[in-house]
Amino acid sequence: MNAALAVDLPAIAAALLATLACGTLGNWLVLRKxxxxxxxxxxxxxxxxxxxxxxxxxxxxxAMFIGAALAGAAAVVxxxxxxxxxxxxxxxxxxxxxxAFFALGVLLLETQGARQVDLDPECVLFGSLETxxxxxxxxxxxxxxxxxxxxxxxAAALLAIAFSALFGxxxxxLAFDPSHARLAGRAPRFVExxxxxxVSAAIVASFAAVGSVLVLALxxxxxxxxxxxxxxxxxxxxxxxxAGCVLAAGGYLVAAHAETLFRTRTAVNSAGMIAALLALAxxxxxxxxxxxxxxxA
Amino acid sequence: MSxxxxxxxxxxxxxxxxxxxxxxxxxxxxxLARRRALVADVAGHxxxxxxxxxxxxxxxxxxxxxxxxxxxxxxxxxxxxxxxxVPALARLRRVGPDAATAVVLAGFFGLGAVLFxxxxxxxxxxQGGLRTLLxxxxxxxxxxxxxxxxxxxxxxxxxxxxFFRGLTLVAFDEGFARTxxxxxxxxxxxxxxxxxxxxxAGMQLAGIVLVVAMIITPAAAARLxxxxxxxxxxxxxxxxAATAAVGTLASRAVPGVPTGAAMTLAATAALLVAVPLGxxxxxxxx
Amino acid sequence: MTGxxxxxxxxxxxxxxxxxxxxxxxxxxxxxxxGSMTALIGPNGxxxxxxxxxxxxxxxxxxxxxIAFLGADLASVRKRVAYIPQRSQIDWNFPASALDIVxxxxxxxxxxxxxxxxxxxxxxxxxxxxxxxADAARAQIGALSGGQQQRVLVARALxxxxxxxxxxxxxxxxxxxxxxHLAEVLRGLRDRGRTILAVHHDLRSVRTHFDSAxxxxxxxxxxxxxxxxxxxxxxxxxxxxxxxxGA
Numbered sequence: 001m002n003a004a005l006a007v008d009l010p011a012i013a014a015a016l017l018a019t020l021a022c023g024t025l026g027n028w029l030v031l032r033k034x035x036x037x038x039x040x041x042x043x044x045x046x047x048x049x050x051x052x053x054x055x056x057x058x059x060x061x062x063a064m065f066i067g068a069a070l071a072g073a074a075a076v077v078x079x080x081x082x083x084x085x086x087x088x089x090x091x092x093x094x095x096x097x098x099x100a101f102f103a104l105g106v107l108l109l110e111t112q113g114a115r116q117v118d119l120d121p122e123c124v125l126f127g128s129l130e131t132x133x134x135x136x137x138x139x140x141x142x143x144x145x146x147x148x149x150x151x152x153x154x155a156a157a158l159l160a161i162a163f164s165a166l167f168g169x170x171x172x173x174l175a176f177d178p179s180h181a182r183l184a185g186r187a188p189r190f191v192e193x194x195x196x197x198x199v200s201a202a203i204v205a206s207f208a209a210v211g212s213v214l215v216l217a218l219x220x221x222x223x224x225x226x227x228x229x230x231x232x233x234x235x236x237x238x239x240x241x242x243a244g245c246v247l248a249a250g251g252y253l254v255a256a257h258a259e260t261l262f263r264t265r266t267a268v269n270s271a272g273m274i275a276a277l278l279a280l281a282x283x284x285x286x287x288x289x290x291x292x293x294x295x296x297a
Numbered sequence: 298m299s300x301x302x303x304x305x306x307x308x309x310x311x312x313x314x315x316x317x318x319x320x321x322x323x324x325x326x327x328x329l330a331r332r333r334a335l336v337a338d339v340a341g342h343x344x345x346x347x348x349x350x351x352x353x354x355x356x357x358x359x360x361x362x363x364x365x366x367x368x369x370x371x372x373x374x375x376x377x378x379x380x381x382x383v384p385a386l387a388r389l390r391r392v393g394p395d396a397a398t399a400v401v402l403a404g405f406f407g408l409g410a411v412l413f414x415x416x417x418x419x420x421x422x423x424q425g426g427l428r429t430l431l432x433x434x435x436x437x438x439x440x441x442x443x444x445x446x447x448x449x450x451x452x453x454x455x456x457x458x459x460f461f462r463g464l465t466l467v468a469f470d471e472g473f474a475r476t477x478x479x480x481x482x483x484x485x486x487x488x489x490x491x492x493x494x495x496x497x498a499g500m501q502l503a504g505i506v507l508v509v510a511m512i513i514t515p516a517a518a519a520r521l522x523x524x525x526x527x528x529x530x531x532x533x534x535x536x537x538a539a540t541a542a543v544g545t546l547a548s549r550a551v552p553g554v555p556t557g558a559a560m561t562l563a564a565t566a567a568l569l570v571a572v573p574l575g576x577x578x579x580x581x582x583x
Numbered sequence: 584m585t586g587x588x589x590x591x592x593x594x595x596x597x598x599x600x601x602x603x604x605x606x607x608x609x610x611x612x613x614x615x616x617x618g619s620m621t622a623l624i625g626p627n628g629x630x631x632x633x634x635x636x637x638x639x640x641x642x643x644x645x646x647x648x649x650i651a652f653l654g655a656d657l658a659s660v661r662k663r664v665a666y667i668p669q670r671s672q673i674d675w676n677f678p679a680s681a682l683d684i685v686x687x688x689x690x691x692x693x694x695x696x697x698x699x700x701x702x703x704x705x706x707x708x709x710x711x712x713x714x715x716x717a718d719a720a721r722a723q724i725g726a727l728s729g730g731q732q733q734r735v736l737v738a739r740a741l742x743x744x745x746x747x748x749x750x751x752x753x754x755x756x757x758x759x760x761x762x763x764h765l766a767e768v769l770r771g772l773r774d775r776g777r778t779i780l781a782v783h784h785d786l787r788s789v790r791t792h793f794d795s796a797x798x799x800x801x802x803x804x805x806x807x808x809x810x811x812x813x814x815x816x817x818x819x820x821x822x823x824x825x826x827x828x829g830a
Contacts, residue, residue, distance in 0.1 A: 031677070035399040036335065085572055087602070092517055095334045096568060099510035103561035106432055106507070111553045125431065125506075126410045173687045176677050179641050183657075183666050184691050184743060213410050217403035220396055227391040230678040231723060255411070266418035272410025279404025286389045391676045 008256060010132040010147055014209040015248040015274060017153035021202040022218035023244040024160040027237050028195055030223040031175035038219035041200050042212045043098040044075035046105025046124070049204065054108065061152055068204040069197070075101050076196075127211030127271030129252065149209040156205035163198045164237065167191050172233045210271045217275035218244065224282045228289035243281065251277045307549075310435055313443045314545040315538040316450045317499045318511065318560070322537025323457055324495045325516030326530045327488055330468035335395075336489065337509040339383060339402045340376040340496040344505055345409025347375030348430060349416050356421055363426070365445035369497050376493045379405045433504030433557030435545045446498050453494040460487060465526050502545075504557035514564035515540060521568070521575035523582070540564040589654035590614045591747050591778035592638075597647035599630075599637030606644070607633045609802050615780060617746075620773045622783040622792070622809070625799035626822050631782040632669065634799065635749050639666055653746060662691055665740035667750040670733050675725050681735045682720040685710050688742035710742040711735075715764055730761030737765060741772075748772065750781040754788070766792045789813060 022038075029037055048071025052063035079097040083090055109121050137145045164171070170191045173181040182188040199219075206215045222244030223236065230236030251274030254261065258268040328337055351371025355364045379401050387397035413427050429437040438446070457464070466474040467484045474481055492512070499508040519533035544560025592615040600606040608630035615621055623631050637645045640657060653660045665688075685707040693703065711720055714734040724732060733753060740748055748769070754762050769779050769792070783789060789796055789809055796812040798804040798821050805817040 030396055033393050033395050033674075035393070035396040039338070039399065039402065082572075086521055086575065088517055088520070089332065091332060091334055092329055092513060095338075095509070095513050096517055096565065099507060099514070099561055100565040103507055103510065103558040103565070106555055106558040107562065110432070110555050110558070111551070121432065122428065126414075169687075169690045169693070172679070172683075173690055176679065176684065176687065177668065177673055179636070179639070179668055179672075180666055180739070181687070182641070183639055183661055183664065184688070186691050211410075213403065213406050216399065217407055220399040221403065224392060224396055224400060227678070228389075232678055232680070232683065236678050264415050264418060266414065269410040269414035272407040272414070275403050275407025276411060277407075279400050279407065282392070282400050283386065283389070286392075391678075393674075 006133050006135065007130075008252070010134045010150060011129040011256070011270065012249050012252050013150055014129060014132055014147075014153055015214075015252050015270075016245050017150065017157045018206040018210045018214065019218055019222065019244040019248045020157035020241060021153060021160045022206055022215055023222040023241050024157075024164050024237060025195070025199050025202055026219040026221075027223040027226075027233070027240055028164070028171050028175065029199065030220055030227070031172070031233070031236075032178075035220045037196075038199065038203065038216055040075075040094055040098045041072060041196075041203050042207075042215060043102040045069075045071050045200060045204055046102050047071050047108055048105075049124075049207065050105050050108040061148065065201065065204055068200065071101060071105075072196075072200045123211065124207060125211050126213055126269050127209060129210060129270045130256075130267065132209065152205045153209060156202045159198060160202055163194070167194070168233065171195065175233075210274075214271040214275045217278045218248075221275075221278035221282055222247075225278070225285045228286050243285075244278070247277050247281060248274050309440075309447075310438065310443050311542060311545060313447045313450070314435060314502055314541045314556075316447055316454075317495075317502055318515070318537035318539070318541025319534040320450045320454050320457075320537070321495050321499060321508075321511040321541075322515040322519065322533035322535070323454065323530050324488075324491050325512040325514075325537070326519065326526070326533045327464055327468045328492060328512055329516050329520060331485070331488060333488070333492065334509065334513050335398045336380055336383070337492055337496060337512045339379050339398055339405070340493050341500065341505040341508045342402050342409070343379030343405035344372035344376045344497055344500055345430070346405055346412050347371035347373065348500075349409060349412035350375070352416050352426075353412070353419070356419065361421075363439065363442075365439070365441040368442075368501075369445055369449060372497045372500060373493055375405060376496060377490070380489050380493060429504070430501060431504050431506060432555035433500075433502050433507065433560075435502055435548055435556045438501055442501055446502065449494060449498045453491055453498065456487070457491055460484065461530075464488060469526060502541075502556055503560055504555065507557035507561050510557075510561040511537060511541065511564060514561065514568055518564070518568040518571040521571040523575060523578050536564070536567050540567055589617070590651075591617045591619070591653060592780065593649060593651040593654075594638065595647065595649040597634075597637060597645070597650060599633060599642045599645040601633075601643060603644055607801065608637065608799070611647075611799075611803055613797055613803065613806050615747075615778055617778050618773055618776045620769065620779040620781075620792070620794050622781055622789045622796045623799060624783050624786065624789060624796055624812075625804070629800045629821070631799055632751050635666075635751055635780070635782060639664075639749070662743070663746045665743050665745035665748045667736045667740050667748065667753060669751045670729065670736065670755070672751075673732075673736075675727075675732060677724065679724055680721050681711060681716060681724055681727065681731075681738075682707050684724060684735050685738045685742050688739035691743075707738075707742055710738040713741055714738045714768055728758075730757040733757050733761065734765065737768060741768075745777070747778045748780070750779070752782050752784055754781075754792075755784055762788075786813070786818075 029035055045068035048067035049064045052067025056063040075097055079094050083093040132147050135145045136142060170185055173185060174188060203215050222240035225243045226236045226239035229239055252270045255268045255270035255273035258264045328334060348368050348371050351367045355361055355367050382401045383397045386392055386400060387394045463479055463484050466479060467481050496508050499511060503511050515537040516533040518536050519529045522532060540563040541560055543563040544556055547559040548554045548556040595612045597611040598606045598609045611634060625631055633642060636642045638650055652664050686703055689703045689706055708720055711717055714737055716731060716734050753765060773779055793809055795807060796809045797806040798812050798817055800821040804821040805812045
């Protein structure tokens with residue numbers, strides 16, 4: 001039981017919080033047909049993250065966030081400039097800029113950051129759920145022993161949910177009919193830019209604990225699992241979070257106990273396991289829906 | 298494999314890299330024209346589980362985990378499967394092409410993470426193998442792998458050349474291609490095949506995450522310089538080969554620099570140079 | 584500044600396009616009086632949709648001497664202008680009921696942080712009733728017919744209580760009953776002093792539904808009363824061949 005408390009609980013908590021943060025916002029991305037934005041942002045912020053780490057010499061969350069924000073903004077500006085200066089279509093311009101940024105990030109990571117075990121590139125991609133652990137401190141309140149990633153994720157989850165609650169109507173309207181919303185809406189540009197900023201924050205917050213593999217999955221899969229059953233935007237968000245959390249916790253447990261379940265030599269990567277299950281759940285959810293709707297009412 | 302063996306084959310590695318660069322540039326021209334950049338992204342990430350499975354199969358069959366052709370075959374298989382999954386998923390209600398791409402990419406990449414963690418638990422699996430597959434390393438390629446890459450690249454280039462006319466028509470004038478009775482679907486499938494072959498050929502060199510950059514960036518640069526399709530393809534191939542060479546040499550000269558990153562940055566630099574050049578060329582033509 | 588004589592829409596020398604230096608519409612000038620119902624007609628690809636979108640700032644490259652909505656620039660009168668896009672531009676798989684969509688027309692008046700309340704839903708229901716969809720309020724929009732979907736879009740604009748309505752092909756691909764009903768709704772708006780500009784594709788019904796017309800083929804070929812605009816000569820210039828007018 002103690003092992004579970006020390007290792008499994010923080011990992012599951014991190015996975016659940018990442019699901020709340022990225023899963024909520026992912027609904028807006030999917031509804032706006034911008035599902036690949038998460039992929040783009042994840043590529044673009046890497047140099048900023050690494051730069052923040054290098055400049056401050058520590059794994060300071062603030063530094064990494066500022067770095068990521070600057071990198072993200074720079075990427076968007078450069079992509080727009082490129083599109084305006086050339087006849088490249090937006091997909092190509094984005095692809096060029098974002099891969100260039102990612103390459104820069106990898107370069108910084110490998111040549112400078114690699115000396116530190118902290119910013120391990122594999123951890124950035126595949127997460128570090130297995131290494132999170134909680135140690136009840138001897139002479140400090142219980143929450144002092146909670147790994148910092150959990151606090152960051154909790155803040156991101158709170159931000160994501162609050163943002164969605166506050167701006168839900170504008171976001172829905174923009175997703176359904178952008179031209180009408182931009183014309184008639186209250187502050188459409190602000191809301192769209194804020195969405196991008198909040199999504200970036202959630203991605204950066206989740207990188208350390210769950211890695212980009214799970215971030216990408218969380219940004220699209222829960223929303224798509226909920227989509228066939230949703231009759232309203234609020235309903236879709238609720239179902240997506242419920243399904244996402246169940247799969248996150250379940251996926252982690254399956255991965256952590258893979259040795260006993262599948263006779264593997266070691267535990268398998270849990271972020272990847274959750275991602276694979278989430279992706280698989282999308283077509284399954286559609287199958288369930290078509291089965292249910294074929295039955296007589 | 299020892300570094301001494303690689304040292305002796307430096308020219309071979311360089312030649313293989315440049316060949317890959319040329320192939321990526323040439324294929325990239327059609328990928329851009331058909332707006333398939335995302336498929337390249339998916340193919341790269343989706344090759345990961347296939348390579349892991351090939352390693353495990355190789356070990357199980359007693360062939361040895363790092364059998365070059367087996368790894369390429371494994372990577373290509375899952376990449377092709379993923380390329381099939383995307384349109385299949387996109388047909389579902391409330392799932393668009395963008396969403397389908399994201400789900401397939403995340404799912405296959407996640408599976409790759411899981412399988413590679415199993416590989417790393419295997420006595421023969423090495424930590425370094427995954428790292429070079431993710432970010433690319435010319436130095437870490439064995440002789441057999443360089444040969445496999447060269448053979449695959451040559452075969453793919455040959456296919457591209459053989460069907461060049463058909464692919465060109467489909468990419469740049471689909472309407473005419475249809476009325477001319479060309480099998481558009483078959484040619485599209487061929488392009489997907491060529492794309493996957495290119496991705497798999499370059500995955501150990503540039504890394505699966507950045508191999509897509511070598512496919513689209515040199516081609517984008519060539520496109521900016523303008524001209525007829527034959528010339529654009531040739532220019533893309535040249536830029537691709539040149540940037541691949543620069544990247545490979547840079548990663549060997551400066552220790553710790555991953556080949557994929559170096560190649561991408563070189564290609565991006567080429568693109569930035571091409572922007573003003575393209576405007577000049579356009580003005581000259583006007 | 585705004586009086587009864589201020590035109591609902593005034594455009595002078597507008598050119599617009601999606602690529603730099605490649606305008607789709609050139610040197611467009613026209614004025615819409617308040618309480619008028621005008622059809623924007625012309626061949627496919629003539630730039631009719633582009634013109635509407637360009638005026639609304641939805642097209643990347645736009646240049647004009649003047650674009651005045653209700654006597655002012657668009658930003659200050661945004662809420663008094665309603666845009667109803669082509670039905671085909673919308674993904675009707677969006678998870679929402681007809682009522683939810685109509686309520687979106689009322690969101691701007693609610694303010695950034697307030698939630699949709701009972702009053703909002705009542706107004707939305709009223710707008711749905713005005714287009715004859717009172718029974719379909721709770722239906723998922725994906726389950727509605729094309730004509731019903733078009734009516735939902737119009738209801739959303741009605742809920743907004745705008746003064747100027749810009750519609751893109753409101754009568755395209757809908758059944759005759761819906762067409763008649765919608766034309767009635769639009770005429771009702773015009774009779775109450777609202778102004779309508781609609782891209783229209785079917786030359787045969789222009790006379791029936793509209794008072795005036797603008798014939799467009801990348802540039803304005805003719806504008807004014809319908810009878811003046813739709814002559815053999817002007818239509819031949821715009822369409823390049825003898826077009827069926829059903830006259």
